[in-house]
Amino acid sequence: MKTIEKSLYQTVLYLQSDPKGKKIVSKILKEKFENLIVTKSEDEAIVYFQKYQNSIELIIADIYISSKHCLHFIKTIRDVSCDIPIILFGELIEYSQLIKAIDLNINGFCEKPIKKDELSKKIDKILKCLDLKKEQRQQDIITFEQSKLNTMVEVMSNIAHHWRQPLNSIGSLMVKLEAKTDEKQLTDEDIYDVIEKTNSIITYLSTIINDFRNCFKATNHSTDVELHELFGAMLSFYIADLSYYDIDIKVHYEEQSLKNIRYSEMLKQVLMVVINNSKEAIITKVNKTSKGLIDINVYAQDGMLYIDIYDNGNGIEDEMFEKIFDPYFTTKFKSQGTGLGLYRAKILVEKHMMGYIDIKNIADGVCCSIVLPLNEIR
Template structure:
């Protein structure tokens, strides 16, 4: 492919007439030399008829053949430019989808932050109201004041830790930056668990091997896992049932070359009629107010294009499973 590109570039620097003339003369010269040397060595003489053929044949055959080749190369150049333009359009489209997904994900995270802040802010407000009431009634002694200060300090510390968790999760993490897998999962667990607990959803994470803790992986995997968890949460939160559960299983066979990640939920399942569409861009069953329809599409793009892996879904009533297979290559590899 590189040699073809160089040939096309060089071809574009010269006019077709010059190329045909130059190659024809060169071919004729080579033909005469080769035929002359061959007949001289074989018979000691070069018959005029043979000499004429060695000159005539290149002059007659080289130009049309060369014209055909030049046209084919020119057409290849046109196809190459069209393909390049199409690739650029697709790349721009992917970047737009990626940005849209980031905004959607940030909106989801802001909702999680507001949920996690609500309780400590209420506690701080109640503590201040209690202190004002105690002061108005003359019961605000040093012990009550110390207790109020301690309660406010603990809750403000919780608010600060929540912000730090989200900042650490999103701050300056390029999609291809490698981090230990257990660190990514730990941060993900801290920011998503309170929201799940508020909806009575249990999150279980299992590992089949200590080797997984030593795996380094691109941080883009966190976006994929967060999308899958959020989708499972949305499917479970409206159900009137006990034991709602999301489970993430990491499997890495000894000596294997692939990491397997499975995300399960025990929700109602996915309708078979739409199961083949869930990875399509802008397809959503949540409605425009809650779903953007690009989360699963971007998740598949990340798995396929960044990790060169696969993601598949299987679903029956009572269990939905997303299975991800990642080869241990550049963006998923054992820690050195």
């Protein structure tokens, strides 16, 4: 039976000043990496790092190079990337240098003379962590794409609500046209009237498609949009859908919050997730005693922009709060939710927009707070 060998890792950068240890270290690294870059100076190592940083997965360095410690080189690396693992070699390292190395997030240290088994175990431990990170990144990509697909489904659902009445109107025109034809009362004026009204409805339907495309166009670029324009587009998007379920939506602004905002496309996607959750909570609420309401307050405070979204739907059970942002966790029935919406919203807000998102129960429903730094607001 054939065994499938695990593919080698990409590139390792080895900064060395010890000819005796070079042979041992190089042999271990060649067994684990496709490419081994060996250099004897910090300047040369920095040049190689800048050239191959996208493929370098590990850096190994002597802490002393040409009678100088290599912490300047490590700091240069950390200014660019905090993720690349680094292992240092050394002997009789000064306490102050050790503290500096720890502060620079060194992942391992080996005393000289180098022991093959010790070094190999340290490298294997680091590579195992790299594998886990790669798997997590791949899983994040998959769940993110699934969430985007769910967003598209929500968009299509809203388009359906916008199209329903115009399509019914076209249907009514066709019924009248057919009835007059059967009764042999159809005139040229009737035909032109139907054509004119149908063309008007078709133009309206085309406008809806363009509005939706502009509101939720796919882009990774940051764009500047005034907040009142952004929320105006959101209200236009939701008004027909929410009215169908007898839900009112209102937006209140403080004057100082009416700024231009970057990452507007990301914020639209986050708002869409939260508003959809509020809508579902109101629709499924038991013992309704009042009309559904989604109330959005936008204000600035202490250098931050706050967007608080309240609804009078079902609250969230206390034990669910710890998992509310986890992927695939949903408070809905399995047939109604995938558990990816809030997970994706959290990634967009915290990793891309440098803010944070929080959810809490209030007296008659739930409040979702989106907080963004004002330095991202123009």
